[in-house]
Amino acid sequence: MFNFGPLEIASLVVLGLILFGPDKLPKMISEVGGFIRKVREFSDSTKHEIRNELGPEFQDFEFQDLNPKAFVRKQLSRHGDELGLSEMQELRNGLTKDALAAPPTLRAAHVDPHSGSTGRPLEVTPPAAGEPTPYDRDLT
Known part of the structure; x- marks a missing residue:
C-alpha cells in the first residue's frame, strides 16, 4: 500500500x-x-x-476492474486476438524511423456535397518549410 x-x-x-x-x-x-x-x-x-x-x-x-486502465488491459488480454491486437502490435513494431520522419502525401476520403460525388481521394500535401499552415476559418 x-x-x-x-x-x-x-x-x-x-x-x-x-x-x-x-x-x-x-x-x-x-x-x-x-x-x-x-x-x-x-x-x-x-x-x-x-x-x-x-x-x-x-x-x-474484482474491484481493480473499476479502474479504466485495468479494465481495458484485462479485456484486451482476454479478447486481444479477436480484435487483431497482435497484428496491430506487429505493424507498430514494423515501423521504422525513416517512415515516421518523412510521411508521404496524405490521402483522405472526401465527400463533396455540391458535386454529389462520394469517396474521391483528396490529395493533401504538407506545407513547405517556412510556409504557414493553411486552415479554414469556418472549421476552426
Whole structure:
C-alpha cells in the first residue's frame, strides 16, 4: 500500500519525536496503527457486502476492474486476438524511423456535397518549410 524506505521511516520517527516527545510517541503510533486497522476492516467488510449483494453472476468481479486502465488491459488480454491486437502490435513494431520522419502525401476520403460525388481521394500535401499552415476559418 505504502512504499516507505528506511530513510523515510527514520525521518518520520525523528519528526514524531520532535513534535510529540518521547513519552507520547508510542501512544500516537499505536493509535495510528489502530486507525489503519479499523479502516482496513471497514474496507474488507464493505467489499464482502458488495460481493454478496451482486450475486453469483459476479463472482469473478474484482474491484481493480473499476479502474479504466485495468479494465481495458484485462479485456484486451482476454479478447486481444479477436480484435487483431497482435497484428496491430506487429505493424507498430514494423515501423521504422525513416517512415515516421518523412510521411508521404496524405490521402483522405472526401465527400463533396455540391458535386454529389462520394469517396474521391483528396490529395493533401504538407506545407513547405517556412510556409504557414493553411486552415479554414469556418472549421476552426
